[in-house]
Amino acid sequence: MSTDPSNLDSLVNRRYEHGFVTDIETDSLPPGLDEDVIRAISARKNEPEFMLEWRLKAYRHWLTMQEPEWAHLHYPKIDYQEISYFAAPKSDKDKPQSLADVDPKLLETYDKLGIPLHERARLAGVAVDAVFDSVSVATTFKEKLNDAGVIFCPFSEAVMEHPELIKKYLGSVVPRRDNYFAALNSAVFSDGSFVYIPKGVRCPMELSTYFRINAANTGQFERTLIVADEGSHVSYLEGCTAPMRDENQLHAAVVELVALKDAEIKYSTVQNWYPGDEEGKGGIYNFVTKRGDCRGASSKISWTQVETGSAITWKYPSCILRGENSVGEFYSVAVTNNMQQADTGTKMIHIGRNTTSTIVSKGISAGRAQQSYRGLVRVLPQASGARNHAQCDSLLIGKECGAHTFPYMEIKNPTAKIEHEATTSKISADQLFYCRQRGISEEDAVNMIVNGFCKDVFKQLPMEFAVEAQALLNVSLEGAVG
Amino acid sequence: MSNMLEINNLHAGIGETQILNGLDLTVNSGEIHAIMGPNGSGKSTLAQVIAGHADYRVSAGTVSYKGEDLLEYEPEERARRGIFLGFQYPVEIPGVNNAYLLKAALNAKRRHNGLAEIDAFEFLQLARKKMSDLGMDPVFLNRGVNEGFSGGEKKRNEILQMAMLEPELAILDETDSGLDIDALKAVAAGVNALRDPARAIVLVTHYQRLLDYVEPDFVHVLSDGKIARSGDKSLALELEEKGYEWIREAAAG
Ligand SMILES: Nc1ncnc2c1ncn2[C@@H]1O[C@H](COP(=O)(O)OP(=O)(O)OP(=O)(O)O)[C@@H](O)[C@H]1O
Numbered sequence: 139m140s141t142d143p144s145n146l147d148s149l150v151n152r153r154y155e156h157g158f159v160t161d162i163e164t165d166s167l168p169p170g171l172d173e174d175v176i177r178a179i180s181a182r183k184n185e186p187e188f189m190l191e192w193r194l195k196a197y198r199h200w201l202t203m204q205e206p207e208w209a210h211l212h213y214p215k216i217d218y219q220e221i222s223y224f225a226a227p228k229s230d231k232d233k234p235q236s237l238a239d240v241d242p243k244l245l246e247t248y249d250k251l252g253i254p255l256h257e258r259a260r261l262a263g264v265a266v267d268a269v270f271d272s273v274s275v276a277t278t279f280k281e282k283l284n285d286a287g288v289i290f291c292p293f294s295e296a297v298m299e300h301p302e303l304i305k306k307y308l309g310s311v312v313p314r315r316d317n318y319f320a321a322l323n324s325a326v327f328s329d330g331s332f333v334y335i336p337k338g339v340r341c342p343m344e345l346s347t348y349f350r351i352n353a354a355n356t357g358q359f360e361r362t363l364i365v366a367d368e369g370s371h372v373s374y375l376e377g378c379t380a381p382m383r384d385e386n387q388l389h390a391a392v393v394e395l396v397a398l399k400d401a402e403i404k405y406s407t408v409q410n411w412y413p414g415d416e417e418g419k420g421g422i423y424n425f426v427t428k429r430g431d432c433r434g435a436s437s438k439i440s441w442t443q444v445e446t447g448s449a450i451t452w453k454y455p456s457c458i459l460r461g462e463n464s465v466g467e468f469y470s471v472a473v474t475n476n477m478q479q480a481d482t483g484t485k486m487i488h489i490g491r492n493t494t495s496t497i498v499s500k501g502i503s504a505g506r507a508q509q510s511y512r513g514l515v516r517v518l519p520q521a522s523g524a525r526n527h528a529q530c531d532s533l534l535i536g537k538e539c540g541a542h543t544f545p546y547m548e549i550k551n552p553t554a555k556i557e558h559e560a561t562t563s564k565i566s567a568d569q570l571f572y573c574r575q576r577g578i579s580e581e582d583a584v585n586m587i588v589n590g591f592c593k594d595v596f597k598q599l600p601m602e603f604a605v606e607a608q609a610l611l612n613v614s615l616e617g618a619v620g
Numbered sequence: 621m622s623n624m625l626e627i628n629n630l631h632a633g634i635g636e637t638q639i640l641n642g643l644d645l646t647v648n649s650g651e652i653h654a655i656m657g658p659n660g661s662g663k664s665t666l667a668q669v670i671a672g673h674a675d676y677r678v679s680a681g682t683v684s685y686k687g688e689d690l691l692e693y694e695p696e697e698r699a700r701r702g703i704f705l706g707f708q709y710p711v712e713i714p715g716v717n718n719a720y721l722l723k724a725a726l727n728a729k730r731r732h733n734g735l736a737e738i739d740a741f742e743f744l745q746l747a748r749k750k751m752s753d754l755g756m757d758p759v760f761l762n763r764g765v766n767e768g769f770s771g772g773e774k775k776r777n778e779i780l781q782m783a784m785l786e787p788e789l790a791i792l793d794e795t796d797s798g799l800d801i802d803a804l805k806a807v808a809a810g811v812n813a814l815r816d817p818a819r820a821i822v823l824v825t826h827y828q829r830l831l832d833y834v835e836p837d838f839v840h841v842l843s844d845g846k847i848a849r850s851g852d853k854s855l856a857l858e859l860e861e862k863g864y865e866w867i868r869e870a871a872a873g
């Protein structure tokens with residue numbers, strides 16, 4: 139499949155030859171990936187030409203790349219031609235018609251998480267598109283954001299309505315060629331969120347995918363771009379829950395954050411994609427590139443993540459500390475149980491002077507799960523006065539799981555102050571017996587110890603998210619002992 | 621006085637090792653019993669078996685508590701039914717707030733007894749009161765469970781938990797070891813405060829000095845996995861003077 143990238147016209151015209159335009163109105167694309175598929179995706183979204191061009195460049199570069207193999211992960215080779223890259227929202231009659239049609243195990247989980255009833259329906263993909271549309275709170279939020287000048291919309295809408303912002307910032311933090319999965323995402327991304335906070339504005343509420351109706355059915359290649367202009371402030375929450383499916387699904391998202399002078403972005407994730415069953419059947423392959431650029435002086439980007447789901451997680455939310463005095467933070471709790479695997483961590487790249495970064499990583503492994511922390515702290519020669527503190531703790535439950543730590547440090551400036559601490563501990567039988575002797579059940583004792591282990595991270599989360607995260611952890615580790 | 625704990629012909633061990641060999645012991649409510657005996661004679665084993673530690677296997681004999689077969693119950697059920705074990709080596713649980721564990725324990729017991737859970741305010745009031753009785757700094761409430769506590773602080777913490785949980789049967793395994801004089805008095809005060817016609821206390825100890833402050837009704841000597849001799853408080857004084865050898869010889873002879 140070779141095409142001449144310089145001849146744009148012929149590329150654009152070709153899509154008509156294949157008649158995708160009519161097809162995709164009604165259906166999803168068949169499995170497989172080539173330039174026609176990318177054109178079809180772009181056409182389906184009525185994208186302007188610059189966007190298609192961008193996608194195609196990413197695709198052509200992706201073809202020259204190798205899937206990374208350095209991570210401490212084991213999974214069968216992904217056949218990229220077997221994946222369907224565009225699924226139009228399923229028609230309502232294919233969806234469960236009511237909560238009664240939804241897998242009871244899934245509902246049980248929602249129940250334990252304390253997710254409100256109307257939200258359960260949405261998460262389970264019940265055909266009640268209007269669950270949220272009809273709720274007036276959603277519109278109230280929209281008005282409030284408009285008044286503040288905040289742009290918060292689906293990515294595809296932003297491409298149409300704010301092309302100048304997209305052109306300026308898209309790929310400016312995670313370039314198309316950044317890595318294999320980012321390149322793939324750049325070529326085929328389906329939708330996602332776009333946020334722009336104008337100068338000096340403190341976003342009047344926490345922004346959350348929870349509140350955004352349009353993107354309820356975004357695909358597995360979403361793309362998020364958040365730009366905080368000078369002196370602005372925003373807190374963004376991302377929650378992910380996926381229904382159970384037996385086959386593995388690829389999820390390759392890209393998140394880019396840009397913080398200009400004195401701006402602050404706080405990005406919190408609670409990730410609970412389907413992890414597969416006890417034997418490792420099914421589950422999401424989660425290959426995500428998240429990166430924040432502290433572009434302006436005294437800016438700050440803070441990542442907080444609670445990762446409990448996915449069969450495989452490959453994810454390193456990072457900060458590029460370009461502006462002087464800028465601050466990067468990474469707070470992470472990752473739980474792997476049964477056959478789950480996670481290779482996760484962060485990168486802190488100190489470029490500006492007096493930049494500071496903090497890393498707090500808490501990994502919990504149970505069952506036969508394997509988990510790795512992989513972190514890079516790089517201090518460039520010009521980054522005098524850079525400081526980093528990293529704390530990486532692992533907690534093992536049972537004898538068959540594993541935890542691994544791979545800290546990398548590249549310090550090119552002698553004034554840098556770098557501290558790294560790592561611990562590995564186990565929940566011991568003696569600890570559990572002690573709690574039980576005090577009348578506390580084994581399960582409650584495990585939850586208590588795990589929550590205690592994670593509290594430095596949980597306290598970084600917005601209140602209602604912290605509660606959900608704690609509940610999630612408890613559900614994820616159910617049956618881990620005994 | 622009713623029968624609180626009745627142990628008959630108890631045989632128990634760990635793995636292949638047999639530790640208790642036909643132990644008999646009866647504890648009635650209102651009584652304080654002291655159990656003494658040489659190192660390795662099985663005192664902690666007895667305490668762990670009563671508390672339900674899964675590593676210990678009971679091969680023969682019976683243990684009944686308030687007329688029920690105790691061995692049928694899981695450790696947490698035994699605790700909720702009023703059994704408290706003050707551990708010889710209290711374990712550290714880093715990251716878990718001392719107050720949190722204590723409140724969870726108290727509420728587990730209250731739920732079992734059909735009582736409403738205690739709220740945070742009431743709990744703190746109660747905990748502060750008990751801590752001041754024991755001469756414990758309230759900051760210990762906010763530290764990790766036994767995390768970095770000194771030996772004596774851990775023992776005081778066990779007594780605090782006992783005071784909060786008000787068990788019917790308290791077994792204190794060498795809670796007096798490693799205490800300074802003030803701590804010893806505080807621990808003794810904690811035990812005496814619990815003394816009640818409806819409760820029973822079993823003190824495992826090596827030293828007479830605790831018994832100077834807490835007067836036992838009975839003293840037993842555990843040797844080679846069974847009770848080799850029982851008596852009143854004067855037996856403890858005799859042991860202090862003569863050691864254990866004469867008892868072993870008498871038992872063997
Ligand atoms: N986990 C174990 N594995 C093997 N042997 C054990 C184990 N636990 C206890 N024992 C043995 O059982 C015997 C009784 O131990 P136990 O701890 O009950 O003694 P004790 O009377 O409490 O002694 P001390 O006065 O030193 O506390 C000892 O010989 C001890 O070595």
Ligand SMILES: [Mg+2]
Nearest residue numbers: 663664665708
């Ligand atoms: Mg002992």
